[in-house]
Amino acid sequence: MIGLTNRRALPVVELVRCTRCGLPETYETIEFDTAGVCNICRQKEFRDAAIDWPARRQQLAELVESYRGKHEYDCIVPFSGGKDSTFTLLYLVREFGIKPLVVQFNHGFMRPTLLKNNERTFRRLGVDVLSFRPNWRVVKRLMLEALVRKGDFCWHCHTGIYSYPMHVALKYNTPLIVWGEPSSEYTAYYDIRDDAMEQVDETRFNRFINLGITAEDMGGMISGDFEFDPRDLAPYTYPPVRDLRRLQYRSVCLGSFIPWDTKTQAQIIQDELGWEGDEVENMPAQLYPYEKIECHVQGVRDYITFLKRGYHRVTQMTALDLRNGRMEKPEADRLVREFENRRPPSLDIFLEYLNITEDEFNSIVLNTVVPPHRPDFDAIKPGAKTWDFDLWWREG
């Protein structure tokens, strides 16, 4: 592998950004109109102005009623314990009084505050819970392969989160699956201007969730140097559509039926369930204590995005606030400058998991940089540890 010291320093490129929310041209699915405003901002305008939300809410009520009491559970709620799935579970139980099966795909990085939140939520709401944690030895190998292939080590988590609950739906003969936030809040893989609801199905799974790598592909990619049982990859495999269709499944997002508002919803789960936020590496904790608190390598994911695409989750979160008129642009710019170019302490732990050096990590990430962005390693500053850093799993 080529060490970074051998690379010629190239000038940093100024990225084109949305004049309203600040998202850059390297953001997935982004397009700008003649006013320089991005399609995700325009989608939001449409969402607020043109969707008939009372009618959508009524559709949800009818959907829930059509499945009530007919199967082993009224619905499956895939659950991480983050703000979206917690709100979804609370909303469904409180608004409709349904009996859900909560299904948790434990990616292996759950943080102490999250686990405490989960415990409190499950006890207070009174729900049945299934938690599944896949083979860690396999997870580590999958993370390395996905990082090398795509510069995105989260393949095992994203495929598992979206496929495993579908297997459970089949096993428990429960056809209704209700997810939280639709992807159209952040990206334009689905054009909500069609008034077509985002179906959380195999098409969506193959469109962007699995990064274009099926579990079968992954098996072939790692088989040369890694011993595993083919069944180890079953949790990451989407179940046969025929089986789901025979179950007459419906897999929808709550956010397709009610206007999604993360800030307000985070407040509701805090008030009603005692849900607690947490600090996340290289994020302004005071502003966004409710975002992505579920994973102790989230800081590494955000760091990779920064190296690959020239923006970080601070940009994504301030974009949401700018779009919602909750923040002024100078404040967003200040936060981005302060937090975005920092190396997360969790990188050390992550490198241990993957058994690679930081130079190797940087070289891998450099192979997946999205032009015209070029990362500037010299400008990276150290980030601060979060309170629970010493509690995270260490290899060795």
Next chain:
Amino acid sequence: MIGIANLQIGNLRSVSNAVDSFGYDHCLVESAEQLDSLTHLIMPGVGSFHRAMRNVSALGLREPIRDFVASGRPLLGVCLGMQLLGSSGEEGENTVGLDLLAGEVRKFDRTRVESIPHVGWNSVELEADHPVFRDVRSGVDFYFVHSYHFRPADQTSVVGFTDCGEKFVSAVAQNNVVGVQFHPEKSQANGLRLLDNFCGWDGSC
């Protein structure tokens, strides 16, 4: 049970794969006795009108298919299968069709259509609402391969038109019978939606 007529003129696998993925039970239909157990019949087809009708007769299916339609159960004709619904066709030699829809099957006019056969993706402009086209928008593309087209005598049966130099009827429907000149099984999401709609349709409009 969804029946897929096997008229021994090719391409059934794409249709059966699609129906299978929707979760329905399905079978290939090669004899009249099988029609009794069906809820729906799909008649795919690639080949010539004359040869196809010869096979329909040889299999003893002409009257049983007409009886199937008379029973009110839904029938979908695809490509040549749509053409066979008509009264007659001129491909091969002048041949009598199933005569479920009045009209003739004619070759494209060479002076107007630059390239025959008409092959590839082309848009279907919908003229009427129909349950089999639910959630399919007017103007979206479907996949075509054909040199002949059906000209219905009754214009009220027209569901959609396509223009390939000559404007022709690409979708037709009357009561529980639907015909499409394109190949929904080869037309990605919109085509699959149409097939799925058909499999769930009770035959009423």
